[in-house]
Amino acid sequence: MMRLSPSTAIKILVGITAAAIFFHLLILVRIIPYDITWGGRLKSDAEMYVFESVSILINGFYIYVLLQKGDFIRRAFSQKAISTILWIFFALFVLNTMGNxxxxxxxxxxxxxxxxxxxxxxxxxxxxQE
Structure with a gap:
């Protein structure tokens, strides 16, 4: 069985996250209706603009950290900080899976x-890295 390298995993995650940002942009410009997202709990355009903007910013930060982890860009954070941030994202994705x-x-x-x-x-x- 072939093992996936961390570098390949980072590239896949950057691609998935870029697609997610595009999806959120489509919601933001109202091509995709927001009532099918966020668990169907958004009640107004104002809420949608806040949630989608924050989501795009968080996803952008996530890509930024992934690119640092893979040494695709110069590091702004220490290796320990990057690892901690990515473990936090891991926990968030596990929780998000349950929420979805x-x-x-x-x-x-x-x-x-x-x-x-x-x-x-x-x-x-x-x-x-362990």
Whole structure:
């Protein structure tokens, strides 16, 4: 069985996260309706703009940290800080997977697979340094 390298896992995660940012941008510009996201709990355009903007910023930060971890860009954080941040993201993806499984819409339930893949790839990346 072929093992996935941490570098390959980082590249896959950057691609997935870039696609997620694009998805959130489509929601932000109202091409995709926001009532199928966030567990169906957003009640207004104002809430959607806040949630989607924060999501895009967090995903951008996530890519920034991944690129540092893979030495694709110069490090702004220490190796220990990067590892800690990525373990936090791992925990968030595990929790997000559980949240997606109980989401109000089937569309969002489908994202449980994607968040689980994210957690698995982060596991590979984080464990490679131990």
């Amino acid at each position: 499984l109980v989401a109000a819409t089937n569309f969002e339930k489908g994202f449980a697979v994607l968040t689980l893949v994210n957690a698995g790839l982060l596991w590979i990346i984080n464990r490679a």
